[in-house]
Amino acid sequence: MNMQAPVVFGTEDLLKTLCNSVSRVLTTATQQPIRYSGMVQKISKTCLKPDIGCFVLFDGGFSGLVVLNFSAQAAMELYESYLLNMGMAREELAVSYTSDEVSNVMGELMNQMVGDFTGRVERELQTHITQNQPKMLVINKQVTLSVGANLDAPEARRVSFFTGKNNIFYLELAVDRTEFIKIAEFDPEEDRDNLLDSLGM
Numbered sequence: 003m004n005m006q007a008p009v010v011f012g013t014e015d016l017l018k019t020l021c022n023s024v025s026r027v028l029t030t031a032t033q034q035p036i037r038y039s040g041m042v043q044k045i046s047k048t049c050l051k052p053d054i055g056c057f058v059l060f061d062g063g064f065s066g067l068v069v070l071n072f073s074a075q076a077a078m079e080l081y082e083s084y085l086l087n088m089g090m091a092r093e094e095l096a097v098s099y100t101s102d103e104v105s106n107v108m109g110e111l112m113n114q115m116v117g118d119f120t121g122r123v124e125r126e127l128q129t130h131i132t133q134n135q136p137k138m139l140v141i142n143k144q145v146t147l148s149v150g151a152n153l154d155a156p157e158a159r160r161v162s163f164f165t166g167k168n169n170i171f172y173l174e175l176a177v178d179r180t181e182f183i184k185i186a187e188f189d190p191e192e193d194r195d196n197l198l199d200s201l202g203m
Contacts, residue, residue, distance in 0.1 A: 009184035011127060013157045017042060017175050019126070020068065021161055023118040024173060031111060031201050032083035034166030038173070043160040048174045050145040053077065053099055056112050058136040060120065063129030066177035068116055072108065074099040076169035081107050083166070105138040112136040114201060127182050155179040 021038045028036040048067055050057065053074040060066050072080070077099045084107060085095055096103045116133045124130055139145070158176040165171070 011182040011184075013159065013177060013179065014042065016066075016123075016177060017159050017161065019122050020119045020175060021163075021173065023122060024070075024115045024163065027111065027115045027118050027201070028080060031087065031114070032080055032166070033087050034079075034083050036166070037164050039162040039164075045158045045160050045174065047146055048158055048176045050139055050141060051172070052141050052143065054105065054108060054138060055141055055145065056108060056136050056138045058112060058116050058133050060116065060131045060133040062131035063123075063127070064131065064178050064180050066131075066175060068112075068119075069174040069176075070108075070112060070115075070171060071174070072171045073169060075167075076165055076171040077104060077108060079165050079167055079169050080111070084111065100140050105140060109136045109138045112138075128188065129182070 025036045025038060028034075048057075048069045049055075049071075050069060051071040054072040054077045056070045056072070058068050060068070081099075081104045082092075082095055086092065098104070113133075113136050116136070120131050120133055155178060156176050157179050158174065161173045161175075163171050163173060
């Protein structure tokens, strides 16, 4: 009797789904290739780091925390590429990463990234998670995050991302140690979201 091993979906699989959402949303928004490293770091804690740190909590079928840390150069490149791609004139753009407008745009993009991720999780894992509004901080020193994300046995990972101009930013994910095991066949629902519409493009 030929028994197939069950399909198991763990932390690294969740991380890959999240990385694909970040890459997909930012590539669509900026019309620049956004790629991530094929190597992932195991880390003991999540941190906000200079120059712009962003975080969002999610809860539901499992709980977690997503952190994005941008250098000033990476944040400005993504901000400018997105708004120029939307048709704004360059002279109308903010000139400093400390501008509220830059934080607002990066928060909007992060909301889209995590929203894409939660939608994929619902389709692929048949569970539901909700997210809160992203928080953006312009900071000049590292801040360790220990927020009440209801994590009993957290696992944390960090992945390096590269912009079209090779500026680096970092994604960190803290999530409850969990595995999803497939017990019945199903077809993931089609993605009905129109990413261009959600980005206002």
